[in-house]
Amino acid sequence: MTSDIPHLWPLIGVAVIIAGFILRFNPMLVVIVTAIGTGFIKTRNLPLIILLPLAVIGLLERHGLRQHAQNWISRIKSATAGRLLIVYLAARELTAAVGLTSLGGHPQMVRPLLAPMAEGATETRYGKLPDRIRHKLRAYAAATDNVGLFFGEDIFVAFGAIVLMSTFLHEAGIDVEPLHIALWGIPTAIAAFIIHAWRLRRLDQSLARELGGAPASDAPAVPATQEGR
């Protein structure tokens, strides 16, 4: 099949030639297309963090990583989705606050570990989950990672945002110690934790309301997640 590839090259060439014609006729388009190209190159670093871990995560998933994450959490009897996510929120915010922002993330932590654990803990309590609940738990897992990261990293002095702020203020004629900016972020960081943790407790309550009464042992067998009950 690799012999097909050369046939693609002319297509790209044709596209470029067409683009070239249009460009020559319309200088405004040249400017716009050039701007798009420059911007596209400048922002190439954005998808790296998503694309790089995929091979590892996919390989582990193929060998049951998500199932194992669910089984692992179901051994902890007191675990609920809300409690798990509160612990993760605290860990994520504290580690980010000391500069360890790469200890989480959606491709490497949320998809393979956190989301399956939240689903597993809920399943252990209430049995097989409808898709709606599954999706809700995943969305909460992703959101919790974001909240922990955002409001943790900004109280780390060496973080880029702190530098950006003190540089901007310096240029405006105001001199501020970066450390002070970092420290004055702490009240908001604590408030973020309290608010989101409170919402995660509410999540547990709403799960209990919606799914409650169905103890795990009555649940129909879910082949992928039954182990370790």
Add this chain to the structure above:
Amino acid sequence: MILSIQHLYILVGLILAITAVMTLADRQHPKRYTSALFWGLYSLVFLVGDKLPPAWVGAGAIGMAVIAGLRGVGAGKHKEPTPAEYETSAKRLGNKLFMPALAIPLVTVIGTVLMSKVKIGDAFLLDPKNTTLVSLGVGCVVALALACWLTRETPVQGMRESRRLTDALGWAVVLPQMLGMLGLVFSDAGVGKAVAYITTSYINMDVRFVAVAVYVLGMALFTIIMGNGFAAFPVMTGGVGVPVLVGVYHGDPAVMAAIGMFSGYCGTLMTPMAANFNIVPAALLELPDKNAVIKVQIPTAAALLVVNIFLMYFLMFR
């Protein structure tokens, strides 16, 4: 430097090129040619993007947008193990499965914290400007080797799995870049300055509390439009923060900056423009509603904004 971000671009470019080739070779793929073209173009952006004239890259980006817009990017058919096979494998490998997954953040942290100053000869081992990203790249390669060894799989299978997940993401992968550019266009066009001017001239900021609220909510609003708190900060701080909160009311600038930026982050939690944090995870977690993550985040962000107004009001003028 010995390992730079350029190496990561080449690595990702190669992965995407392999994805494109595998897509092209997939006869069962419902959108075989357009999908392969999409991933092929994207791989070129990484492999040779900085050597091409920017206009070509721009044409390529437009081409990708057209393919995505015409729903030309689809997922292939991937042969997945049965639930029983998953379970057997999970039981057999047990906690060992966690090791490569945790190796990624572990190596990244070691690289960022311990290796950032390491030099071999005169050259830095890791790109000093992108230590975290380069460490992440090293972490992923190490973890892939570990995973292959553990599961007795080949790197080729790793590429197949990478393609499966890339397929699940689809064109959402490119969204952060596209929206990032849109944010740049907004700020180049002076959207920020115009709105800062309107707020300062039409909202009466003689009341201190109103001025604080305008700054906090303005940071959030701008970030919602631009998708990036860093872009909103200079606009709102230059327009309202420095002249009014510090200039007129003599508030503490450190408090203003800290809580102001956090208010911007509240905006980040509420906007699809911040695709990397909000839309891509929804795609990655295979959620049918691409705004599901934002919807979960809005109550937290909105409540925190209210708290921020009061925190700033009381802490700034202690």
